[in-house]
Amino acid sequence: MLDGTKIKLRALEPEDLEFLFQIENDSSLWEYSATQTPYSKFVLKQYLENSLRDVYEAKQLRLVVTTLQNKTVGLIDLFDFDPKNKRVGLGILIAATENRQKGYAKEALDLLTKYAFNHLDVHQVYANIGQGNTKSIALFEKAGFKQIGLKKDWNFYNGKFQDEFLYQLVNYQVEK
Numbered sequence: 001m002l003d004g005t006k007i008k009l010r011a012l013e014p015e016d017l018e019f020l021f022q023i024e025n026d027s028s029l030w031e032y033s034a035t036q037t038p039y040s041k042f043v044l045k046q047y048l049e050n051s052l053r054d055v056y057e058a059k060q061l062r063l064v065v066t067t068l069q070n071k072t073v074g075l076i077d078l079f080d081f082d083p084k085n086k087r088v089g090l091g092i093l094i095a096a097t098e099n100r101q102k103g104y105a106k107e108a109l110d111l112l113t114k115y116a117f118n119h120l121d122v123h124q125v126y127a128n129i130g131q132g133n134t135k136s137i138a139l140f141e142k143a144g145f146k147q148i149g150l151k152k153d154w155n156f157y158n159g160k161f162q163d164e165f166l167y168q169l170v171n172y173q174v175e176k
Helices: 014-024 027-033 041-050 104-119 134-142
Strands: 007-011 061-067 072-082 087-094 124-130 146-157 160-170
Touching: 007 104, 014 041, 014 072, 061 104, 072 104, 087 104, 104 124, 104 134, 124 134, 134 146, 134 160
Parallel strands: 087 124
Antiparallel strands: 007 061, 061 072, 072 087, 124 160, 146 160
């Protein structure tokens, strides 16, 4: 179910520690993740050990995006899972520039969105995307997400406030 034609999504493994360490400590990505400080390997190792918690308990799910040849290329997350209101947030990162623009993110987004609708029984999936992140905006729009809001001066980064769009995909908009 979480296998596509180009990628597959899998649970985090202890072997992902170094990849996670590189991603979480790449300050050029902090703008997109609201990270403010680096993470130690110790903290990330604890995170990996606790990642076995059920999505209903943890209210989040982080999966690794790999090629069909098992090369790790990124991460995709469900966050703020709200079963009562049947919604969940989604974020994605394809780490290395050379792995972008190959369809990996689109396929991962499609797989996890369908998983959320069909197995977590959510009614909507949403994403928060900075106004300047044009590649993510294009990705989510291509996947059928609609811009439904603008949060003015929402994030403070590099000495200035930046707007953030709210994108949403409602279940009735998706082919099952």
